[in-house]
Amino acid sequence: MKISELTVRYGRFTAVDSLSLEVPAGSVVGLVGESGSGKSTVARAVAGLTPCRGTVTGIDRARIQMVFQDPYSSLNPRMTVGASIAEGLGPQVRRAERTAGVARLLDLVALPAAAADKYPRELSGGQRQRVAVARALAAQPELLIADEITSAMDVSVQGAVLNLIRDLRTELGLSMLFISHNLAVVRYVADIVAVMRSGRLVEAGPVDEVIGSPQHDYTRALLDAVPRLAHS
Structure with missing residues (x-):
C-alpha cells in the first residue's frame, strides 16, 4: 500500500x-x-x-480493517462475542460455517471457543482487544x-x-x-x-x-x- x-x-x-x-x-x-x-x-x-x-x-479500501484504542466502545454491548465476530464473516456464510469460523478466529487470538457466548462486559480489557482483532481478521483484510x-x-x-x-x-x-x-x-x-x-x-x-x-x-x-x- x-x-x-x-x-x-x-x-x-x-x-x-x-x-x-x-x-x-x-x-x-x-x-x-x-x-x-x-x-x-x-x-x-x-x-x-x-x-x-x-x-x-x-x-482495495474494502480490504482495510481497523482496530481501535478502546475495544469496549467498538464492540456492541448487546451482542455476544460470537455474533460480533460473525458479522465480519459476511451474510453469505452459512450458520454452521459461521460457528466454525468464529471458533477458528477465537483460537487464532488465543481465546477459548466458550468466549463466543460471552458479552463484552464479561471480558477483561485485554480479552476485549483480542475480540476486536478477531472481528477485524474475520473480514480477511x-x-x-x-x-x-x-x-x-x-x-x-x-x-x-x-x-x-x-x-x-x-x-x-x-x-x-x-x-x-x-x-x-x-x-x-x-x-x-x-x-x-x-x-x-x-x-x-x-x-x-x-x-x-x-x-x-x-x-x-x-x-x-x-x-x-x-x-x-
Whole structure:
C-alpha cells in the first residue's frame, strides 16, 4: 500500500500535511509521535473514515480493517462475542460455517471457543482487544490498522497483546499500520518506523536504523523519553 500526499484539514486547521508513506506487503510499519501529532488521523483517513486529499493505492479500501484504542466502545454491548465476530464473516456464510469460523478466529487470538457466548462486559480489557482483532481478521483484510491498541493497558496485558500481533504477522503474513506514541512498543512489533510531528512526517526508515541513528531532533527527543531504548 502506498500513501501519497495525504492531507486532512478541519476548517483552517491542517491535521495531516502532505504525508507520503509506503507499507510494503507483509510488513509492519509503526507510525509514532506525540498525542496530537496526527497519527490517528492518518489511520482514519487511510481506512476511509475521515475525508482527505491525496491517494491510497495498491490496495482495495474494502480490504482495510481497523482496530481501535478502546475495544469496549467498538464492540456492541448487546451482542455476544460470537455474533460480533460473525458479522465480519459476511451474510453469505452459512450458520454452521459461521460457528466454525468464529471458533477458528477465537483460537487464532488465543481465546477459548466458550468466549463466543460471552458479552463484552464479561471480558477483561485485554480479552476485549483480542475480540476486536478477531472481528477485524474475520473480514480477511489485506491491511490491518492498529490505532494505539495497547496504550490503555497495564504492562503485562500490553505485552500479551503485542505478542499476539507479532504471532499474527508471522502466521498470516499480514500487512499492518501500527499506531503508537511509544517507540519501545513500535520497535517490538515493526520493521519500519515513521515519525510524525505536527501533521508532518519528519523521519522514516528501518526501525533499528531510526532508533540506532536518528536523524531528526524530534526523534531523538522521543528516544530520550524511553531511556532503555536510547542507550540500547
